Amino acid sequence: MFESVPVNPPDAIFGLNELFKNDSNANKINLTVGVYKDASGQTPIMKSVKLAEQILLDNSTTKSYLPIDGSPAYRTAVAELILGKDLSGKALASTAQTPGGTVSLRVAGELARRVLGVKTIWMSNPTWANHPKIFGQAGLEIKQYDYLDESGTGLDFEKVKASLSSSQKGDAVLLHTVCHNPTGVDLSSDQWTELGEIMKTKSLLPIFDFAYQGFGEGLEEDASPIRKFVASGGEAIICNSFSKNFGLYGERVGGITAISQTAEAAAAMQSQIKSTIRTMYSNPPIHGGAIVQTVLTDADLRNTWEDELTGVRERIVALRSQFVDKMAALVPGRDFEYINRQRGMFSYSGLSKDQAEALRNDHSIYILGSGRINIAGMNADNMDGLCKAIASVL
Ligand SMILES: Cc1ncc(COP(=O)(O)O)c(C=O)c1O
Incomplete structure (x- = not known):
C-alpha cells in the first residue's frame, strides 16, 4: 500500500x-x-514559568491521567482569563484543556460538524495557513471572506461584510480575536460590535481563534471582541493557546470554551467536548497545563x-x-x-x-x-x- x-x-x-x-x-x-x-x-x-516548574517539581506526586477535559482548576482559570472575572461568573462556559491551539481548533471543527451540524466555515483571506487544513480535515467546507484593502496592508471592513452576506444560517465563521496571523490587521471595536450584530442576525456561529492574548494591547483589552459578543447573549466557541503568551510552544497547552445560553446546553456541550476529546487524544498532557494553572492562580507568579x-x-x-x-x-x-x-x-x-x-x-x-x-x-x-x-x- x-x-x-x-x-x-x-x-x-x-x-x-x-x-x-x-x-x-x-x-x-x-x-x-x-x-x-x-x-x-x-x-x-519565562521566569514565571521556571518558578512554576520548580513548585511543580517539588510538589507533584503523580503522573496519572488528567480528566478528559483537564483539571477543574485549570478550566476555571482559563475561562476567567478569557472572559474576565465578572463575565465568567455569569456566562455558561464549557471549557476543556487541549494540547495547544491547533488541537483546540481541530476539536472545534469536529464539534461543529458532528454535534452542531455545521457544514461550512468561513475564514479570512488570508488566514493562518493551517486553518483551512485543520477545518478541512474535520470535514467542513471552507469558504473565504475578503479581508484586506487594495494596499494589502489594512482592513476593508465593507468587503468582510459583503463576503459574509452570502453566508447561510448555521455556518461557522472563524475570527482572529486579536493580532491577525499573517497580517497583523485587526478589526476596530466598533467593527467588532457591527460584526457581532450581523453574526447574531444571520445565526452564524463564531469560532474565535485566540492565540495571542496579551500581544495586542493587553490581556483584558485583547479579549474584548469575545467579551462583547458573549455579554450580548451569543453562542460561541473560543479556541485559545498558551504557546505564545506563556512561551509554552512545545508543551502543547491551550483550551476550548463553548458559550451556551442555558445551563442544560452548557452541560450538554461539556459532555460533547469530552466525548470528542476521548476519541482524539483521550486526555491532555499534564505539564503545560499545570504550569499555566500554577501561574494564573498564584498572585505573585x-x-x-x-x-x-x-x-x-x-x-x-x-x-x-x-x-x-x-x-x-x-x-x-x-x-x-x-x-x-x-x-x-x-x-x-x-x-x-x-x-x-x-x-x-x-x-x-x-x-x-x-x-x-x-x-x-x-x-x-x-x-x-x-x-x-x-x-x-x-
Ligand atoms: C492564528 C493561530 N492560531 C492557532 C495557532 C496554534 O497554536 P499552537 O501552537 O498552540 O497549536 C497559531 C500558531 O502559530 C496561530 O498563529
Whole structure:
C-alpha cells in the first residue's frame, strides 16, 4: 500500500527555514518563524514559568491521567482569563484543556460538524495557513471572506461584510480575536460590535481563534471582541493557546470554551467536548497545563507573568516604530505607518513575492512570499541592515 503514497509537499515555512540554516552569510536574518524572539534572538523560557516548574517539581506526586477535559482548576482559570472575572461568573462556559491551539481548533471543527451540524466555515483571506487544513480535515467546507484593502496592508471592513452576506444560517465563521496571523490587521471595536450584530442576525456561529492574548494591547483589552459578543447573549466557541503568551510552544497547552445560553446546553456541550476529546487524544498532557494553572492562580507568579508579557508586547510595539522611522528616513516618499497600525508579532509588510525573493537572494534576509514578517525577529543588531536591504529592493 505504501508504494503508491505520494509525498506530501513540505510546509512552506519549514522549507524557508532549511534554506536559512544552510545560508553561510554571517549577517543572515530570519523573519519567517512563528515564535517570539527576544532582543538576543532567543525564544526564552519565562521566569514565571521556571518558578512554576520548580513548585511543580517539588510538589507533584503523580503522573496519572488528567480528566478528559483537564483539571477543574485549570478550566476555571482559563475561562476567567478569557472572559474576565465578572463575565465568567455569569456566562455558561464549557471549557476543556487541549494540547495547544491547533488541537483546540481541530476539536472545534469536529464539534461543529458532528454535534452542531455545521457544514461550512468561513475564514479570512488570508488566514493562518493551517486553518483551512485543520477545518478541512474535520470535514467542513471552507469558504473565504475578503479581508484586506487594495494596499494589502489594512482592513476593508465593507468587503468582510459583503463576503459574509452570502453566508447561510448555521455556518461557522472563524475570527482572529486579536493580532491577525499573517497580517497583523485587526478589526476596530466598533467593527467588532457591527460584526457581532450581523453574526447574531444571520445565526452564524463564531469560532474565535485566540492565540495571542496579551500581544495586542493587553490581556483584558485583547479579549474584548469575545467579551462583547458573549455579554450580548451569543453562542460561541473560543479556541485559545498558551504557546505564545506563556512561551509554552512545545508543551502543547491551550483550551476550548463553548458559550451556551442555558445551563442544560452548557452541560450538554461539556459532555460533547469530552466525548470528542476521548476519541482524539483521550486526555491532555499534564505539564503545560499545570504550569499555566500554577501561574494564573498564584498572585505573585501571575504578576511576574503579566509583567513579562507586557515586556514582550512593548518590545514588539517599539520594534514596529523603530522600523517605521528608519524606513521613512530611507524611503521618504513612501508611507510605512501601516506597520504601526498593525498589531502582534506578524505584519503584512507590503513587500511582493519578487521583493521577498530579492531579499533572500541578494541579502540573505528571509521573509514569507506573502510579505509576512515576524517583527520579533528584528533587533538592535539587525535593524539597520534589514531596513537598508528592504529599501534597496523596493
Ligand atoms: C492564528 C493561530 N492560531 C492557532 C495557532 C496554534 O497554536 P499552537 O501552537 O498552540 O497549536 C497559531 C500558531 O502559530 C496561530 O498563529
